[in-house]
Amino acid sequence: MAPPKLNEYERKRLENIRRNNEMMAALKVHSKATALSNHSKIVAKSYTVKLEKKPKIETPIVIRRSLRTRGIPPDSKGLDLDANSDSNTSTHNSPNKVEKFVQTLGPISMKDAYKGTDDSDRSFIESLVSMSNKGLLEEELEGPAKKKKTECSFELESLSLDPENIARVVPGRITQVRFFPSKDVNMIAAGNKFGDIGFWNVGESEIFLYHPHAAPISGILFQQHCLSKIYTSCYDGFIRLMDAEKEIFDMVYNSSDNACIYALSQPKNDANCLYLSEGKGGLAVLDNRIGKCSSHWDLHGARINTIDFNPQSSHIVATSSSDGTACTWDLRCIGGRKHTALRTFAHKRSVQSAYFSPSGSSLATTSMDDTVRIYSGVNLEDETSVYHFNQTGRWLSTFRAIWGWDNSYLFVGNMNRGVDIVSTVQKATVKTLESPHISAIPCRFDAHSFEVGMLAGATSGGQIYVWTSS
DNA sequence: AGGTCAATTACGTAG
């Protein structure tokens, strides 16, 4: 099935390019009425939130360049990017290009970060706080999830997309999407390219949009026992902790040498430690008790795109990197001069993700070499490679195949605005979720921990589509 | 080995 699919993608791509060229050429001529029927007729839901507080947002924001003039130590944030921003001398140079990586040190109040009308997020904040008071019992955390992981028997055919479950949650390209790990709500948090975080209670029309960061969001991490606290990591080099009780986005980490943070993760059994990837292949352990990194290792030759803990053994972690490899590590053995991976999974191009299956027995990677690979067996020595076109191009977030609710299926976006479902048993794409309601390509996904069949797909236009299982 | 540069081509929105 692979060759015909490749041809189809290639044909579409080439056709796109050709059409663009034709249009360019046609600018000089005058004529043309060839209405190609494509899928641009779909009307996507638009914002329900009013974005009126622009001036408010800009006040607390500090231009990086001015940090020095304000007496802030230069090592807190360098300005290399400003210095060499001209190196990219493309045809366009927008005037506000200089404002990139603008960020405020210290906490930001949720009020200041809120992009809706004044205080209209009051009830949302209160609901977050009440969620945290309630908390989750250990058995609630383990019970259903475990049950689902072992004997999840939902039908792929039952997945459907209700138009109610579509919303534009943030402007622009979504880089991260996460369901709240809660039995009681179907709440989604989404982070975008601009550093916004949007919240959406699936099925409802209200959106709560905040701007705690100034660059692409690279991680959203919930505290399992306290849903009112959410960590966010960002290319701006900051990790913040949204605390709905204090109503702030606190700053818990500031990358020292102006390094981008590309991924954020946490082992299940240790709430004190955050694992983050920064810079060119670095993995750091942030100890919240001391507010500093207790370890910093150079594990890869290029940026680490994902960090994923094995659900069964929390000292085993998988990393995926743009250096073309995915690796598994034993955290107990890392350290010293040389870091040796348990296993290295070589790909022909950069690896965008490496995720353990719910049981922890398999690892799935997604790579720019146009494969989704599944490693299984006692030492993950059995490799299955499934062809999957992963050339998302410049404007889309890269594809990352995620696990569903058991070890049998992977979900990954495709360039035809569908969601490919890869069966690990049949070692092939067995089904593609499609809908006329989808008006853009879903790139990033999350599966609800407690609702089998509830799958969120996020696009580069800010929409989120939530499939449900009836 | 490591920097630089160009090419890629989806989506929302302004007109």
Added chain:
DNA sequence: CTACGTCCATTGACCT
């Protein structure tokens, strides 16, 4: 409906 602007990824080709 069409045209414009986006621009923090990735890669290969070319240079030092």
